Every structure is written in structure tokens, then in C-alpha cells.
Amino acid sequence: MPEYPPQMSMFTLAGSPAAPARPLALPQPQPPVRNRLEEAPRALSSREELFARAETLAWRLSADLGMPVRLAVTDNRSTMVSFRRGANVLQLRLHHMFLDAPESVVRAVADYAGRGHRGAGGVLDDYIRGQQPRIRQFRRESDAELNPRGNCFDLQVLFDTVNRLYFQNGIQARIGWGRMPPRRRRKSIRLGVYDHQTREIRIHPALDRPEVPAFFVEFIVFHEMLHQLFPSTGRGGRRVHHPRAFRDREKAFPHYGLALRWERENLGVLLRG
Structure with a gap:
């Protein structure tokens, strides 16, 4: 069922509608807010290293957009990028593959999530396709089991x-x-x-x-x-x-x-x- 507002396939859009691109209002990068790791992949290095790389990425995005970026890094299997634009902060969820993304892809994330440039989605699609081996293919034991029986509907x-x-x-x-x-x-x-x-x-x-x-x-x-x-x-x-x-x-x-x-x-x- 469509979400409010509408959803895309690999990119989940939630929150405010896309805003038109505008020049950076702040010349200095703004500090990221409460960055966190969610379901950090076990195959990667220590959690401390992941957090440091996430902080670096958040700072790069913040400097590009001229606003604080609240970044969560995930190990999702289907949604690679999701975001919500607020008046003063961008809330962003990225798959851990983006911690190693080149500058052109990081810029595309900023354009797509921060400025509402839908054309940047093509760059992200290409990058995600090239990173398929890094996407977890199977459910973990910690993933919630599917239970079809509810209180009112089976x-x-x-x-x-x-x-x-x-x-x-x-x-x-x-x-x-x-x-x-x-x-x-x-x-x-x-x-x-x-x-x-x-x-x-x-x-x-x-x-x-x-x-x-x-x-x-x-x-x-x-x-x-x-x-x-x-x-x-x-x-x-x-x-x-x-x-x-x-x-x-x-x-x-x-x-x-x-x-x-x-x-x-x-x-x-x-x-x-």
C-alpha cells in the first residue's frame, strides 16, 4: 500500500515534500546530531570504527547541505536509503555500504535526500547495484519471525x-x-x-x-x-x-x-x- 507520502523501491521517502534546490545558507559545516548505528554488520570492523566513519560521512553531508544531519547506519536487506527532511535537520538512514562511497555518490545522497533532486536517484541506483554482494541476503536469527495470526485477522x-x-x-x-x-x-x-x-x-x-x-x-x-x-x-x-x-x-x-x-x-x- 502506498505510504504517505509516496514511497520508492530502494529509497523510502517519509516526511516533508521535496524542497527546491537552493544555495547553501551557511558557509560552515554544521555538526551532525546523534548519529547512531543500527544492526551494525558483524563482518565489518569494530563498532568504534564504524561510528567514526559514520561521523565523517555525516560531517561531509552536513558541510555540503549547510544543515545538521542526523545519520543512522543500517544493515537492511531492502531499504538502502531513507530520510525525513525537517526545518532544521535532515534525518537520514543509510546502508553501511555508503560509508565507503566515493565523493560523487555522497554528493548524490545530499542532492537526493537533502535537496529533493530526484535525478540523483539514478546515481544511487547504479551504486547500489554495484554493491549487491554487501547486502545481507538472509534473515538473521534475531530478525522477528513471521506470525500471521493476530487478535482480529489471520x-x-x-x-x-x-x-x-x-x-x-x-x-x-x-x-x-x-x-x-x-x-x-x-x-x-x-x-x-x-x-x-x-x-x-x-x-x-x-x-x-x-x-x-x-x-x-x-x-x-x-x-x-x-x-x-x-x-x-x-x-x-x-x-x-x-x-x-x-x-x-x-x-x-x-x-x-x-x-x-x-x-x-x-x-x-x-x-x-
């Missing part, structure tokens, strides 16, 4: 029904509820995600409530299953997460219009969930 039952009715049992994937994130004010929510590498679908637990209609949960499951049939494509230097064939097939869902209307009318409820 996702496996929904998946099997949708697979039979709309895909002739052609979708091969595992499904379960995602982990409930920490409670805080949110501007966006990702209701579902499909991992192409592991063929896993995770649905946001905010949907496992009695006030959420079954047809809407079914629509989210249907949407994520479509990603197996219609992978993301590259076009004009940007990643198209939902190509036209995807959108056309999505509209064939019997409750498509009803599901979109329910989402619009209840987004506030989901964000508070």
Missing part, C-alpha cells in the same frame, strides 16, 4: 483466499504481522511491505483492530502480493515502485474504490494506532 487465511481468487495460487510468499513501532507522533505509515529477496510480506499491526474492515486488510495483502508480479522499474533516473501495469492490475480488486476511500477517511486513526 493473515494466512486472507493470503490463501486472495491467492486463490485473484492469482490462481501463483504467488509464493510468506506473510505475517510486522512489529509494532515505538509510540510517537507520525506523519506517515507503511501499511505493508514485500521483500523480493526473501519473498516475505509484512503487514503493519495497526490494521489488526476490530474497527478496520476485513476488505481493507484484504486489499493491503492483495497490493503487497502484486509486487511479486510487478517489480520496481527504473525510469528517467528514478525508481518507479508502482509501474503502470501494477496500477492497472490493482484497480481490478473488487473493493478498490471503497478501500481507498476508507483509507482517506481513517488515516488519522491508523497514524495513532
